[in-house]
Amino acid sequence: MKANMVAALISGSLAASVGGQTPDNFGEDVAFLRQHSDARLLKAADGRAQIVVVPAWQGRVMTSTAAGAGGASYGWINYELIRRGIAPEAERQGLEKHIYVLGGEERLWLGPEGGQYALFFKPGEKAYIFDNWKTPALLDTEPFAVVSEAAHRIAFRKEARLVNNAGAEFRLRLDRTVTLLDNAAIAAVLGQAVPGQVAAVGFESANTLVNTGDQPWRKETGLISIWLLGMLRHGPRVTMVIPVRPGPEQLLGPAVNTDYFGAVGPERLKVTPAALFFKADGQYRSKLGVPPQRCRPVLGSYDPDRRTLTILQFNLPAEAEKLPYVRSQWKVHAAPYAGDVINAYNDGAPEPGAKPLGPFYELESSSPALPLLPNQQVLHVQRTLHLEGDPALLEPIARKVLGVGLAEIENAFR
Numbered sequence: 001m002k003a004n005m006v007a008a009l010i011s012g013s014l015a016a017s018v019g020g021q022t023p024d025n026f027g028e029d030v031a032f033l034r035q036h037s038d039a040r041l042l043k044a045a046d047g048r049a050q051i052v053v054v055p056a057w058q059g060r061v062m063t064s065t066a067a068g069a070g071g072a073s074y075g076w077i078n079y080e081l082i083r084r085g086i087a088p089e090a091e092r093q094g095l096e097k098h099i100y101v102l103g104g105e106e107r108l109w110l111g112p113e114g115g116q117y118a119l120f121f122k123p124g125e126k127a128y129i130f131d132n133w134k135t136p137a138l139l140d141t142e143p144f145a146v147v148s149e150a151a152h153r154i155a156f157r158k159e160a161r162l163v164n165n166a167g168a169e170f171r172l173r174l175d176r177t178v179t180l181l182d183n184a185a186i187a188a189v190l191g192q193a194v195p196g197q198v199a200a201v202g203f204e205s206a207n208t209l210v211n212t213g214d215q216p217w218r219k220e221t222g223l224i225s226i227w228l229l230g231m232l233r234h235g236p237r238v239t240m241v242i243p244v245r246p247g248p249e250q251l252l253g254p255a256v257n258t259d260y261f262g263a264v265g266p267e268r269l270k271v272t273p274a275a276l277f278f279k280a281d282g283q284y285r286s287k288l289g290v291p292p293q294r295c296r297p298v299l300g301s302y303d304p305d306r307r308t309l310t311i312l313q314f315n316l317p318a319e320a321e322k323l324p325y326v327r328s329q330w331k332v333h334a335a336p337y338a339g340d341v342i343n344a345y346n347d348g349a350p351e352p353g354a355k356p357l358g359p360f361y362e363l364e365s366s367s368p369a370l371p372l373l374p375n376q377q378v379l380h381v382q383r384t385l386h387l388e389g390d391p392a393l394l395e396p397i398a399r400k401v402l403g404v405g406l407a408e409i410e411n412a413f414r
Helices: 012-017 026-036 079-084 183-190 391-402 406-410
Strands: 040-043 050-054 060-065 107-111 145-149 153-163 169-180 199-211 225-232 239-243 269-271 275-279 286-290 298-303 308-314 342-346 361-366 377-388
Touching: 026 050, 026 060, 026 079, 040 153, 040 169, 050 169, 050 199, 060 107, 060 199, 060 377, 107 199, 183 199, 183 308, 183 377, 183 391, 199 225, 225 308, 225 377, 239 342, 239 391, 239 406, 275 286, 275 342, 298 361, 298 391, 298 406, 308 361, 308 391, 361 377, 391 406
Parallel strands: none
Antiparallel strands: 040 050, 050 060, 107 225, 145 153, 153 169, 169 199, 199 377, 225 361, 239 275, 239 298, 269 275, 286 342, 298 308, 308 377, 342 361
């Protein structure tokens, strides 16, 4: 989540806004969301694989299950905040003056968040502090229009105007299509069939950003990236896994950036030549990023207690290391397009005695920020899979897709 939030997080009004979910049942989550939103359900013919999507909340996927209404629910949902609802802007208090942390296992944002081309700081603002930070309504409280809907797919559209920190105007359109994947599509992502004894759910979001204005977007005044973030349920032994390209640092640069909330110690981040291991226990607020010259188009997590392997796969352009990726840290950047493709976040108290936002953890991917001409577009596709079952059956999947075995993930911090 966001930098420099400590002072606000420990205030009474903000602490009161923090609240997570208690049910561990997909059917209960769906019933709750339908009570408080225009939630839409996409489900497989046999009723096992299901996802729930909310148009009013930017078409975000709130949660999913691999085992029907009675199955485990994988996304994190902020029950307390959703119960209160979205207030008129003049009446918002605490954190809600800056963002509505509704949850959801995949939401659509745009980058950069901070810096001289930020979308989350008003034009001309040079104090990158929490009091001045605000999520654009486009990405926070404004609904997306449903343009088509079927049993396994729903498509959204949103026209918008944004002005960045440098004062550049962007007229744009966002097209977003969410598709529930069938078993064949899941197998294609994994490169192998899913054993029949493993419960599986997967969904794909195709997100298109179009320059609808009459002026080109230029590096000198700021570019925009598509940014997808997923809030997932933390656990005491959940570990995020990010495969990386091996190679000497003097040639490829560092494999991981931790200059978001400060250094992350070896008790929470383990760096190997093939992968990064990052704790997702919801007990320590921390974030990392992987730059394009180091990343692979996949990341994931493993929860040994819930026997669930999560895979997130996205379209990484060829020669991504030559493309501009935005930096979102809250400061002026000497190299604003030397940013990260992958981000991972573990929630936790920002200070001793303060409340976390969730807690939860996040897996994130971004598109490059391209200098689009009028009517040009960029597409970013991401696929999220959850596989639940016997670890012996999940093991070959983890090895093939993430390049590491379950024992290595589970024992990374022992």
